[in-house]
Amino acid sequence: MKRDIKKEAFREFIAREGLKSTRQRDIILDFFLSAKRHMSVEELYRGLRARHPGIGYATVCRTLKLFAQSGIAHEIHFGDGQTRYEHLVEGEHHDHLVCTVCGTIAEFENKTIEALQKAVADSHGFIIRSHRMELYGLCAKCAK
Amino acid sequence: MKRDIKKEAFREFIAREGLKSTRQRDIILDFFLSAKRHMSVEELYRGLRARHPGIGYATVCRTLKLFAQSGIAHEIHFGDGQTRYEHLVEGEHHDHLVCTVCGTIAEFENKTIEALQKAVADSHGFIIRSHRMELYGLCAKCAK
DNA sequence: TGTATATTGATTATCATTTTCAATTAGGAG
DNA sequence: CTCCTAATTGAAAATGATAATCAATATACA
Ligand SMILES: [Mn+2]
Ligand SMILES: [Mn+2]
Ligand SMILES: [Zn+2]
Ligand SMILES: [Zn+2]
Numbered sequence: 001m002k003r004d005i006k007k008e009a010f011r012e013f014i015a016r017e018g019l020k021s022t023r024q025r026d027i028i029l030d031f032f033l034s035a036k037r038h039m040s041v042e043e044l045y046r047g048l049r050a051r052h053p054g055i056g057y058a059t060v061c062r063t064l065k066l067f068a069q070s071g072i073a074h075e076i077h078f079g080d081g082q083t084r085y086e087h088l089v090e091g092e093h094h095d096h097l098v099c100t101v102c103g104t105i106a107e108f109e110n111k112t113i114e115a116l117q118k119a120v121a122d123s124h125g126f127i128i129r130s131h132r133m134e135l136y137g138l139c140a141k142c143a144k
Numbered sequence: 145m146k147r148d149i150k151k152e153a154f155r156e157f158i159a160r161e162g163l164k165s166t167r168q169r170d171i172i173l174d175f176f177l178s179a180k181r182h183m184s185v186e187e188l189y190r191g192l193r194a195r196h197p198g199i200g201y202a203t204v205c206r207t208l209k210l211f212a213q214s215g216i217a218h219e220i221h222f223g224d225g226q227t228r229y230e231h232l233v234e235g236e237h238h239d240h241l242v243c244t245v246c247g248t249i250a251e252f253e254n255k256t257i258e259a260l261q262k263a264v265a266d267s268h269g270f271i272i273r274s275h276r277m278e279l280y281g282l283c284a285k286c287a288k
Numbered sequence: 289t290g291t292a293t294a295t296t297g298a299t300t301a302t303c304a305t306t307t308t309c310a311a312t313t314a315g316g317a318g
Numbered sequence: 319c320t321c322c323t324a325a326t327t328g329a330a331a332a333t334g335a336t337a338a339t340c341a342a343t344a345t346a347c348a
Contacts, residue, residue, distance in 0.1 A: 018325085019326090020313080020314050020315075020324090020325055020326070021314080022314075022327080023313090025326095041305080054327095055327095055328085056329070057305090057329095058327080058329080059326080061306075062306090079221055081303075081336095083304080097268055097270050099270075106268055108268070110264055113257055113261070113264075116254060116256055116257050117257070117277075117279055120254055120257075120279070121241065121279055121281070124241055124250055124252070125287065126250070126279065126281060126287070127281045127282040129244065129280055129281035131277070131280060132276070132277070132278050132280075133275070133276070133277040133278075134276050134277075135261055135264070135265055135270065135272050135275045136272070136273055137265070137271045137273035137274070138273065139268075140269030140270060143270070164293085164345050165346090167344085168295080185336085186335085198296095200297040200298070201297085201298095202296080202297065203295080203296060206296090225334075225335070227335080227336080
Protein backbone atom coordinates (compact mmCIF):
# COMPACT_ATOMS: atom_id res chain seq x y z
CA MET A 1 0.00 0.00 0.00
CA LYS A 2 1.07 3.57 -0.63
CA ARG A 3 1.08 4.28 3.07
CA ASP A 4 3.82 1.74 3.57
CA ILE A 5 5.83 3.10 0.66
CA LYS A 6 5.80 6.49 2.36
CA LYS A 7 6.67 5.02 5.74
CA GLU A 8 9.54 3.15 4.20
CA ALA A 9 10.74 6.23 2.32
CA PHE A 10 10.77 8.23 5.55
CA ARG A 11 12.56 5.45 7.38
CA GLU A 12 15.27 5.50 4.71
CA PHE A 13 15.51 9.27 4.94
CA ILE A 14 15.96 9.06 8.69
CA ALA A 15 18.75 6.52 8.29
CA ARG A 16 20.45 8.34 5.43
CA GLU A 17 20.55 11.60 7.36
CA GLY A 18 21.78 10.11 10.60
CA LEU A 19 18.57 11.01 12.39
CA LYS A 20 16.76 8.92 14.92
CA SER A 21 13.50 7.06 14.84
CA THR A 22 11.33 8.25 17.69
CA ARG A 23 7.97 7.46 19.19
CA GLN A 24 6.74 10.97 18.32
CA ARG A 25 7.79 10.73 14.69
CA ASP A 26 6.01 7.41 14.31
CA ILE A 27 2.84 8.76 15.87
CA ILE A 28 2.86 11.91 13.78
CA LEU A 29 3.55 10.01 10.57
CA ASP A 30 0.73 7.54 11.23
CA PHE A 31 -1.73 10.30 11.92
CA PHE A 32 -0.55 12.37 8.97
CA LEU A 33 -0.94 9.49 6.54
CA SER A 34 -4.42 8.61 7.74
CA ALA A 35 -5.76 12.14 8.20
CA LYS A 36 -7.47 14.03 5.43
CA ARG A 37 -5.37 15.86 2.90
CA HIS A 38 -4.35 19.52 3.07
CA MET A 39 -4.42 19.75 6.85
CA SER A 40 -2.90 22.80 8.44
CA VAL A 41 -0.25 22.41 11.14
CA GLU A 42 -2.77 23.52 13.72
CA GLU A 43 -5.36 20.97 12.56
CA LEU A 44 -2.81 18.18 12.61
CA TYR A 45 -1.63 19.24 16.05
CA ARG A 46 -5.14 19.30 17.47
CA GLY A 47 -5.99 15.96 15.88
CA LEU A 48 -2.87 14.37 17.30
CA ARG A 49 -3.35 15.76 20.75
CA ALA A 50 -6.67 13.98 21.13
CA ARG A 51 -4.89 10.66 21.50
CA HIS A 52 -1.42 11.91 22.45
CA PRO A 53 -1.70 14.89 24.79
CA GLY A 54 2.00 15.07 25.52
CA ILE A 55 3.03 15.91 22.01
CA GLY A 56 4.44 19.40 21.51
CA TYR A 57 3.48 21.87 18.82
CA ALA A 58 7.14 22.48 18.00
CA THR A 59 7.66 18.77 17.46
CA VAL A 60 4.73 18.63 15.06
CA CYS A 61 6.13 21.57 13.09
CA ARG A 62 9.60 20.08 12.99
CA THR A 63 8.38 16.66 12.00
CA LEU A 64 6.17 17.94 9.19
CA LYS A 65 9.17 19.83 7.84
CA LEU A 66 11.11 16.59 7.91
CA PHE A 67 8.35 14.88 5.95
CA ALA A 68 8.65 17.56 3.31
CA GLN A 69 12.43 17.25 3.22
CA SER A 70 12.20 13.50 2.90
CA GLY A 71 9.99 13.84 -0.14
CA ILE A 72 6.90 12.14 1.26
CA ALA A 73 5.04 15.42 1.77
CA HIS A 74 4.60 18.85 0.30
CA GLU A 75 4.08 22.19 1.93
CA ILE A 76 1.16 24.15 0.54
CA HIS A 77 0.35 27.82 0.95
CA PHE A 78 -3.09 28.98 -0.07
CA GLY A 79 -2.54 32.51 1.12
CA ASP A 80 -4.51 32.33 4.37
CA GLY A 81 -1.39 32.43 6.52
CA GLN A 82 -1.59 28.73 7.38
CA THR A 83 0.93 26.19 6.16
CA ARG A 84 -0.71 23.00 5.00
CA TYR A 85 0.88 19.64 4.27
CA GLU A 86 -0.15 16.85 1.98
CA HIS A 87 1.55 13.51 1.56
CA LEU A 88 2.40 12.16 -1.84
CA VAL A 89 4.60 9.53 -3.36
CA GLU A 90 7.70 10.59 -5.23
CA GLY A 91 6.90 11.92 -8.66
CA GLU A 92 3.20 12.46 -8.02
CA HIS A 93 1.87 15.87 -8.80
CA HIS A 94 -1.41 17.74 -9.01
CA ASP A 95 -2.84 21.22 -8.73
CA HIS A 96 -5.75 22.62 -6.76
CA LEU A 97 -9.21 24.08 -7.04
CA VAL A 98 -9.81 26.08 -3.87
CA CYS A 99 -13.32 27.15 -2.88
CA THR A 100 -13.09 30.57 -1.29
CA VAL A 101 -16.47 30.13 0.37
CA CYS A 102 -16.36 26.75 2.13
CA GLY A 103 -12.65 26.00 1.88
CA THR A 104 -13.12 22.75 0.00
CA ILE A 105 -10.09 21.74 -2.02
CA ALA A 106 -10.25 19.60 -5.13
CA GLU A 107 -7.25 18.22 -6.94
CA PHE A 108 -6.63 17.91 -10.64
CA GLU A 109 -3.93 17.10 -13.08
CA ASN A 110 -3.76 18.23 -16.67
CA LYS A 111 -0.91 17.02 -18.83
CA THR A 112 -1.73 19.46 -21.61
CA ILE A 113 -1.35 22.42 -19.27
CA GLU A 114 1.93 21.06 -17.96
CA ALA A 115 3.19 20.65 -21.52
CA LEU A 116 2.27 24.25 -22.27
CA GLN A 117 4.01 25.41 -19.11
CA LYS A 118 7.12 23.64 -20.34
CA ALA A 119 6.76 25.35 -23.72
CA VAL A 120 6.42 28.77 -22.08
CA ALA A 121 9.48 28.10 -19.96
CA ASP A 122 11.47 26.91 -22.97
CA SER A 123 10.67 30.08 -24.87
CA HIS A 124 12.28 32.01 -22.00
CA GLY A 125 15.27 29.69 -21.67
CA PHE A 126 13.86 28.91 -18.24
CA ILE A 127 14.26 25.51 -16.56
CA ILE A 128 11.27 24.54 -14.43
CA ARG A 129 12.03 22.87 -11.13
CA SER A 130 8.54 23.06 -9.71
CA HIS A 131 5.34 24.91 -10.24
CA ARG A 132 2.11 25.77 -8.56
CA MET A 133 -1.25 26.45 -10.02
CA GLU A 134 -4.35 27.18 -8.03
CA LEU A 135 -7.79 28.11 -9.23
CA TYR A 136 -9.77 30.06 -6.66
CA GLY A 137 -13.51 30.49 -6.78
CA LEU A 138 -16.76 28.70 -6.00
CA CYS A 139 -17.09 24.95 -5.79
CA ALA A 140 -20.14 23.27 -7.33
CA LYS A 141 -21.92 23.25 -3.99
CA CYS A 142 -21.27 26.90 -3.16
CA ALA A 143 -22.08 27.99 -6.70
CA LYS A 144 -25.56 26.61 -5.81
CA MET B 145 0.06 57.04 -20.32
CA LYS B 146 -0.83 54.04 -18.21
CA ARG B 147 0.62 55.72 -15.16
CA ASP B 148 -1.99 58.44 -15.42
CA ILE B 149 -4.77 55.93 -15.93
CA LYS B 150 -3.78 54.31 -12.66
CA LYS B 151 -3.47 57.60 -10.86
CA GLU B 152 -6.87 58.60 -12.09
CA ALA B 153 -8.36 55.23 -11.10
CA PHE B 154 -6.99 55.61 -7.60
CA ARG B 155 -8.25 59.18 -7.37
CA GLU B 156 -11.73 57.93 -8.28
CA PHE B 157 -11.49 55.15 -5.73
CA ILE B 158 -10.55 57.67 -3.05
CA ALA B 159 -13.50 59.83 -3.92
CA ARG B 160 -15.96 56.95 -4.25
CA GLU B 161 -15.02 55.57 -0.82
CA GLY B 162 -15.10 58.90 0.96
CA LEU B 163 -11.38 58.77 1.65
CA LYS B 164 -8.97 61.64 1.52
CA SER B 165 -6.17 62.55 -0.79
CA THR B 166 -2.99 63.00 1.19
CA ARG B 167 0.59 63.97 0.59
CA GLN B 168 1.75 60.51 1.70
CA ARG B 169 -0.60 58.69 -0.64
CA ASP B 170 0.58 60.78 -3.56
CA ILE B 171 4.22 60.17 -2.74
CA ILE B 172 3.74 56.44 -2.29
CA LEU B 173 1.72 56.11 -5.49
CA ASP B 174 4.31 58.02 -7.51
CA PHE B 175 7.11 55.89 -6.21
CA PHE B 176 5.14 52.67 -6.61
CA LEU B 177 4.29 53.41 -10.24
CA SER B 178 7.87 54.28 -11.16
CA ALA B 179 9.63 51.57 -9.15
CA LYS B 180 10.36 48.18 -10.58
CA ARG B 181 7.65 45.55 -10.50
CA HIS B 182 7.14 42.94 -7.77
CA MET B 183 8.64 45.01 -4.97
CA SER B 184 8.15 43.82 -1.43
CA VAL B 185 6.67 46.15 1.18
CA GLU B 186 10.08 46.43 2.79
CA GLU B 187 11.77 47.33 -0.51
CA LEU B 188 9.17 49.95 -1.27
CA TYR B 189 9.46 51.37 2.23
CA ARG B 190 13.24 51.63 2.03
CA GLY B 191 13.09 53.16 -1.43
CA LEU B 192 10.60 55.75 -0.29
CA ARG B 193 12.45 56.65 2.85
CA ALA B 194 15.47 57.79 0.84
CA ARG B 195 13.61 60.89 -0.30
CA HIS B 196 10.89 60.99 2.35
CA PRO B 197 12.32 60.01 5.73
CA GLY B 198 9.20 60.88 7.68
CA ILE B 199 7.03 58.29 6.06
CA GLY B 200 5.89 55.48 8.34
CA TYR B 201 6.01 51.78 7.61
CA ALA B 202 2.42 51.38 8.68
CA THR B 203 1.36 54.03 6.21
CA VAL B 204 3.16 52.24 3.41
CA CYS B 205 1.43 48.96 4.31
CA ARG B 206 -1.97 50.60 4.54
CA THR B 207 -1.54 52.51 1.32
CA LEU B 208 -0.42 49.47 -0.66
CA LYS B 209 -3.49 47.65 0.58
CA LEU B 210 -5.59 50.53 -0.66
CA PHE B 211 -3.93 50.26 -4.07
CA ALA B 212 -4.93 46.62 -4.20
CA GLN B 213 -8.48 47.39 -3.11
CA SER B 214 -8.78 50.11 -5.71
CA GLY B 215 -7.82 47.66 -8.44
CA ILE B 216 -4.62 49.37 -9.57
CA ALA B 217 -2.39 46.82 -7.87
CA HIS B 218 -2.16 43.16 -6.98
CA GLU B 219 -0.74 41.44 -3.94
CA ILE B 220 1.66 38.61 -4.79
CA HIS B 221 2.93 35.84 -2.53
CA PHE B 222 5.87 33.80 -3.77
CA GLY B 223 6.18 31.81 -0.58
CA ASP B 224 9.14 33.61 0.94
CA GLY B 225 7.02 35.30 3.58
CA GLN B 226 7.18 38.67 1.87
CA THR B 227 4.14 40.33 0.35
CA ARG B 228 4.89 41.92 -3.00
CA TYR B 229 2.80 44.37 -4.98
CA GLU B 230 2.63 45.02 -8.69
CA HIS B 231 0.55 47.64 -10.43
CA LEU B 232 -1.65 46.78 -13.36
CA VAL B 233 -4.55 48.24 -15.23
CA GLU B 234 -8.00 46.79 -14.75
CA GLY B 235 -8.44 43.49 -16.59
CA GLU B 236 -4.74 42.88 -17.17
CA HIS B 237 -3.42 39.52 -16.08
CA HIS B 238 -0.26 37.48 -16.31
CA ASP B 239 1.58 34.71 -14.51
CA HIS B 240 5.17 34.41 -13.34
CA LEU B 241 8.43 32.61 -13.93
CA VAL B 242 10.41 32.87 -10.71
CA CYS B 243 14.13 32.15 -10.65
CA THR B 244 14.95 30.47 -7.38
CA VAL B 245 18.63 31.37 -7.71
CA CYS B 246 18.75 35.09 -8.46
CA GLY B 247 15.15 36.02 -7.73
CA THR B 248 14.46 37.39 -11.20
CA ILE B 249 10.80 37.36 -12.13
CA ALA B 250 9.54 37.14 -15.69
CA GLU B 251 5.93 37.53 -16.70
CA PHE B 252 3.93 35.62 -19.25
CA GLU B 253 0.43 35.16 -20.46
CA ASN B 254 -0.93 32.11 -22.22
CA LYS B 255 -4.50 32.14 -23.40
CA THR B 256 -4.48 28.45 -24.19
CA ILE B 257 -3.59 27.58 -20.62
CA GLU B 258 -6.27 29.89 -19.30
CA ALA B 259 -8.82 28.23 -21.57
CA LEU B 260 -7.77 24.82 -20.28
CA GLN B 261 -8.04 26.04 -16.71
CA LYS B 262 -11.58 27.08 -17.48
CA ALA B 263 -12.26 23.66 -18.96
CA VAL B 264 -10.90 21.92 -15.87
CA ALA B 265 -13.02 24.12 -13.63
CA ASP B 266 -16.12 23.49 -15.72
CA SER B 267 -15.66 19.74 -15.45
CA HIS B 268 -15.83 20.16 -11.66
CA GLY B 269 -18.75 22.57 -11.73
CA PHE B 270 -16.29 25.09 -10.31
CA ILE B 271 -16.50 28.82 -11.03
CA ILE B 272 -13.09 30.49 -11.22
CA ARG B 273 -12.81 33.89 -9.62
CA SER B 274 -9.04 34.15 -9.80
CA HIS B 275 -6.03 31.97 -10.25
CA ARG B 276 -2.32 31.90 -9.75
CA MET B 277 0.31 30.02 -11.63
CA GLU B 278 3.99 30.26 -10.94
CA LEU B 279 6.82 28.32 -12.51
CA TYR B 280 9.85 28.06 -10.26
CA GLY B 281 13.30 27.16 -11.45
CA LEU B 282 16.36 28.61 -13.17
CA CYS B 283 16.25 31.64 -15.44
CA ALA B 284 18.28 31.62 -18.65
CA LYS B 285 21.16 33.41 -16.95
CA CYS B 286 21.32 31.12 -13.93
CA ALA B 287 20.90 28.01 -16.06
CA LYS B 288 24.23 29.16 -17.58
C1' DT C 289 -12.65 79.93 8.65
C1' DG C 290 -14.56 76.24 11.42
C1' DT C 291 -15.41 71.60 12.20
C1' DA C 292 -16.17 66.78 11.68
C1' DT C 293 -13.72 63.04 10.05
C1' DA C 294 -10.00 60.65 7.97
C1' DT C 295 -5.05 59.90 8.29
C1' DT C 296 -0.55 59.56 10.15
C1' DG C 297 3.50 57.62 12.65
C1' DA C 298 5.06 55.49 16.74
C1' DT C 299 4.09 51.98 19.42
C1' DT C 300 2.09 47.82 20.67
C1' DA C 301 -0.25 43.60 19.52
C1' DT C 302 -0.87 39.40 16.53
C1' DC C 303 -0.08 35.06 15.05
C1' DA C 304 2.16 31.34 12.90
C1' DT C 305 6.36 29.49 13.01
C1' DT C 306 11.33 29.01 14.88
C1' DT C 307 14.70 28.94 18.09
C1' DT C 308 16.58 28.00 22.60
C1' DC C 309 17.76 25.08 26.13
C1' DA C 310 17.70 21.80 29.86
C1' DA C 311 16.00 17.25 30.31
C1' DT C 312 15.23 12.97 27.96
C1' DT C 313 15.88 9.33 24.58
C1' DA C 314 17.88 6.53 20.95
C1' DG C 315 21.09 3.46 19.41
C1' DG C 316 25.88 2.03 18.49
C1' DA C 317 30.31 0.66 20.90
C1' DG C 318 32.17 -2.14 24.09
C1' DC D 319 23.22 -5.37 28.85
C1' DT D 320 25.50 -0.92 30.07
C1' DC D 321 27.72 3.40 28.70
C1' DC D 322 28.16 7.26 26.25
C1' DT D 323 27.29 10.63 22.90
C1' DA D 324 24.50 12.93 19.90
C1' DA D 325 19.84 13.63 18.53
C1' DT D 326 15.26 14.81 20.17
C1' DT D 327 11.71 16.65 22.90
C1' DG D 328 8.45 20.12 25.10
C1' DA D 329 7.97 24.54 27.23
C1' DA D 330 8.98 28.90 26.82
C1' DA D 331 10.88 32.78 24.59
C1' DA D 332 12.13 34.83 20.09
C1' DT D 333 11.14 36.04 15.45
C1' DG D 334 9.31 38.54 11.65
C1' DA D 335 5.91 40.29 8.86
C1' DT D 336 1.74 42.56 9.17
C1' DA D 337 -2.24 44.66 11.68
C1' DA D 338 -4.38 47.33 15.33
C1' DT D 339 -4.26 51.35 18.63
C1' DC D 340 -4.29 55.99 19.63
C1' DA D 341 -3.12 60.79 20.30
C1' DA D 342 -1.76 64.31 17.21
C1' DT D 343 -2.48 66.20 12.67
C1' DA D 344 -4.24 67.04 8.10
C1' DT D 345 -8.13 67.22 4.83
C1' DA D 346 -12.39 68.69 2.72
C1' DC D 347 -16.55 70.73 2.72
C1' DA D 348 -20.23 73.91 4.61
MN1 LIG E 1 -3.44 18.32 -3.00
MN1 LIG F 1 3.92 40.36 -12.49
ZN1 LIG G 1 -17.40 25.66 -1.56
ZN1 LIG H 1 18.21 33.55 -12.13
